[in-house]
Amino acid sequence: METFCSGLFLSARWFVVSQLDHDGIQLIILPDKDSAEYCAADLYNLIEGDKVFFLPDSGKNLERSNYKSSLGVQRTSAIGRMIDHKEGQLFIVTYPSALEEGIPEEGKIRQSLLKLAVGDEISHEQIVDALYGSGFERVDFVGEPGQFAIRGAIVDIFSYSCNDPYRVSFFGDEIDSISIFDCNTQLSKDKVDEAEIYPDIAVSDQDESMVQIADILPSETLVWLDSSDMYRNRGFFPLLERFRKIYMELPLSRQNEDAVKFNISPQPTFNKNFELLTEDIRKKLEGGFRVRIYGEKQSQLDRLQSILSQNGGIMPEFVPHKNIHNGFIDNDNKVCCYSDHEIFDRFHRVSIRRTVEKSEQLTINDLTSFAIGDYIVHIDYGVGVFGGLVRMRDDKGRMHEVVKLMYRDNDVVFVSVHALHKISRYKSKDSEPPKIHKLGSKVWQNLKASTKSKVKDIAKDLIQLYAKRKSAKGFAFSADTFMQQELESSFMYEDTPDQEKAVMAVKRDMEDDCPMDRLVCGDVGFGKTEVAIRAAFKAVADSKQVVVLVPTTILALQHYNTFKNRLKDFPCNIDYVSRLRTAKEVSDIQKRLKAGTLDIVIGTHKLIGKGFEFKDLGLLIIDEEQKFGVGAKEKLRQLKASVDTLTLTATPIPRTLQFSLLGARDLSIISTPPPNRIPVQTEIMLFDHDEIKKIIRYELNRGGQLFFLHNRVEELQSIHDILHRLVPDMKICMAHGQMEAKVLENKILDFMAGDYDMLLCTTIIENGLDVPNANTIIINQAQNIGLSDLHQLRGRVGRSNRRAFCYLIVPPLVSITEDARRRLKAIESFSDLGSGFNIAMQDLDIRGAGNLLGAEQSGFITDMGFETYQKILAEAMEELGVETGLTSKNVSDSYVSDCTIETDQLALIPDSYIDMTAEKIRIYKELDSLSSEKELAGMKVRLEDRFGKMPDELVRLFDIVRIRQIGVKLGFEKIIIKNGVMIAFFISNPLSQYYRSDKFSRILENVTANPKLFELKQNDNKLRIFIRNVEGTEKAYSILKKLQ
Secondary structure, three states, X not given: OEEEEEOOOOOHHHHHHHHOOOOOEEEEEOOOHHHHHHHHHHHHXXXXXXXXXXXXOOOOOOOOOHHHHHHHHHHHHHHHHHHHOOOOOEEEEEOHHHHOOOEEOHHHHHHOOEEEEOOOEOOHHHHHHHHHHOOOEEOOOOOOOOEEEEEOOEEEEOOOOOOOOEEEEEEOOEEEEEEEEEOOOOEEEEEEOEEEXXXXXXXXXXXXXXXXXXXXXXXXXXXXXXXXHHHOOOOOHHHHOOOEEEEOOOOHHHOOOOOEEOOEEEOOOOOOOHHHHHHHHHHHHHOOOEEEEEEOOHHHHHHHHHHHHHOOOOOOEEEEOEOOOOOEEEOOOOEEEEEHHHHOOOOOOOOXXXXXXXXXXXXXXXXXXXXXXOEEEEOOOEEEEEEEEEEEEOOOOOEEEEEEEEOHHHOEEEEEHHHXXXXXEOOOOOOOOOOOOOOOOOHHHHHHHHHHHHHHHHHHXXXXXXXXXXXXXXXXXXXOXXXXXXXXXXXXXXXXXXXXXXXXXXXHHHHOOOOOEEEEEEOOOOOHHHHHHHHHHHHHHOOOEEEEEOOOHHHHHHHHHHHXXXXXXXXXOEEEEOOOOOHHHHHHHHHHHHHOOOOEEEEOHHXXXXXXXXXOEEEEEEEOHHHOOHHHHHHHHHHHOOOEEEEEEOOOOOHHHHHHHHHOOEEEEEOOOOOOOOOOEEEEEOOOHHHHHHHHHHHHHOOOEEEEEOOOHHHHHHHHHHHHHHOOOOOEEEEOOOOOHHHHHHHHHHHHOOOOOEEEXXXXXXXXXXXXXEEEEEEEOHHHOOHHHHHHHHOOOOOOOOOOEEEEEOOOHHHOOHHHHHHHHHHHHOOOXXXXXXXXXXXXXXHHHHHHHOXXXXXXXXXXXXXXXXXXXXXXXXXXXXXXOOOOOOOOOOOOOOOEXXXXXXXXXXXXXXXXXXXXXXXXXXXHHOOOHHHHHHHHHHHHHHHOOOOHHHHHHHHHHHHHHHHHHHOEEEEEEEOOEEEEEEOOOOOOXXXXXXXXXXXXHHHHHOOOOEEEEEEOOEEEEEEOOOOOHHHHHHHHHOOO
């Protein structure tokens, strides 16, 4: 039985599919994976409930990765649902290569299914045996499908049928509750009554008899195909004989068949011209059409609405939170369905259901956890070596947990778990081991002091410069014009909140009459250039000239193209100066600048040299300032005094520095990625010729270009030969740092112009090269490249609105070092833009700090490690603030920075509760850093969710954290709780301001009001309070509260 349609195209097809009343399974087959994904995404929006399943191939040739896990879950859940299907509608969207892959027999699949329901009786051993039998692996924390973990009475299992793992809690052998939890936070989300645990159906023993997917479908299944001609020779096609089929277009061989006719035409292209759009909507509505505009985000539709109402149009219907891939016009039924991403000419990013989220948190914990032998820094003693968690007995024979640190000459320091905030991991940009300090020597104290004084000197200069600029007078720009609004609404991506803030801040500074000096930081591809373009256009609207300074010739050309494309519809002249322009062109530009006919000029530092005079310069934009030489910087400084300046940088500025620099620099930080930028799909693979050939062919067939990166110059030629053999008709150009600058530049410019298909190069491309047409990067021997370099390299692709791929070629994972494996896992799980900002940037943070505060600072960072340097920097800035009178010491401030606790009560995390050292230390550190009752309560909920009810020892540990917090508030330096007595020591310096404060007098009042409870003592000039009969930590806390 076959039915044919004609004239049915675009998203209109899925409207028809969703309206057809067919009770049962509908199989929709599309030519390739991308179109299947778009179809599935459209159907999600058109069909209520969870009835649409995407059936991909299993990604056989991929090394284990997040992307592969998602394919496994999507495939397994679709097949599982087909087998279980009894009644109602079910839509399966797929493509040929997914259909042609075999699956185990239905009985076999049913056998391997493990069903768990609340109230069932099953022992841990039975579950473990069943899971091992299905190929699951046991881990500490579950992060991807096919893993399970057991902690006490809790079993976590990640089934292949669901994209979140299950947490099963037992009471004895009975299942007490089942919930779904989030891999990232490891916290429960929703409770469920039962869990179906499927193994990975795609992975099966080779000798097993495999069946085709078509074999498990019931005979009343309805199959949708776009045309039979395409698939006639494919293996799956004959198997569809027994089903009813609907063809969405007439095959060439059957042109004279009767067909159901549709009259569909595509959505007109408006090229972001909103007058055309308004006119079109008005005509359609007057002609009796219904016009609906679909869009995912309400904000986007609101923006469209305001543009339409400015043009005085009639309003169409807006359909928020639903999107369609291709807008269309149905001329018979008089309906227009337009999609907002086509109106704004943007990329349509789809999210497929049952995609496995990346467990970033686990990766972060992995990278920041302490391992025995790591270098760490103790703020009082300097750099030492971590020796693990050890248990010690006190004089009463009670056990306490402490952290062991080793110093020079085998000296050892034991740090109580209540003082872990004093230690941090040693990080610095070179991986050379640091000097280990000797206990008791003056070296470390001197180093801290000299760092502090240097920081203060640098900061003083910055602050003075800032004050000088604040008092100078500059040009105040006028408010936004209507052209400015039009420019902003035609931006290809949606503005992110950070970007909006940055743009607002820049405009505010420009409209103010003191010269602007703002620094905008943001990761690669976060829209810094857009902020600059908007600022430049604002300046041009007030007939001022704009200079954009860039560090390299290639960047000059790139920025010129970007500016020209964005401003092509606006009255604005742009040109650029670099080594590539002839002398005649340059002198022409100089004349036009002097006469004032050229509005925006882009170029290298030549622009601030001799011969360039401006008629009326209003704005200076500097890209990557840290890459300019000293001479150029000096010239810039003179210019900056009177002209508005905007500086852009991709080197992130460490968070802690941002606050401290508030008094010295205007900062805007863009840390959120644009929402419809697609993350670069990152996959780890082996050096497999067929696979590489497939990747290259895929990219060339869609008209793109590739980067192939190999970091050994001497081996580039042999790699070139291998690639040439694989794909003979591909044009390859080689680029590396040992070429002459001019030759290298020409090669890269040729590649940008599209003369070559592949750029075979070393890591030279990480500095800001932007080729929108190159969307695949293959990195060979990726295990030898550092984390931030990998992140930067991957940032080279995915800069336009096409799907981008990054392939990391490594030797088999077994043979590479643990450290390299961690790096690769991190880069793979951080494929979203902006996530890398958080951690892969740790070494970049270090570079950023060096750039901001001058080079000699990075010497100090190397000596003391980055986190400790940040602590000292923050202290220095605070002291400086008090000295210069910028910030007054506020009254509520605490007089002690820390309060030490000594106790004989057992307060620790018992091994029976958590037995992983790294996780224990993480929890100790987190507990140590909490500062409010609310945070402590939240932490308790999280721990009980993950590990079960808290034991008494841990409850006491929470009390001690509370006691420490209240001790700091009250101004105690040390509190001892032993043998039922509590002693609280006041500040030892008798001249401290504390003794004149209200806080101290309030404590004295409370002490005199309760003479039975409190006893004041003073000997050897130290004041302390004695309290007797303190049975436990809880009582100690409640007594201290009475002193407040």
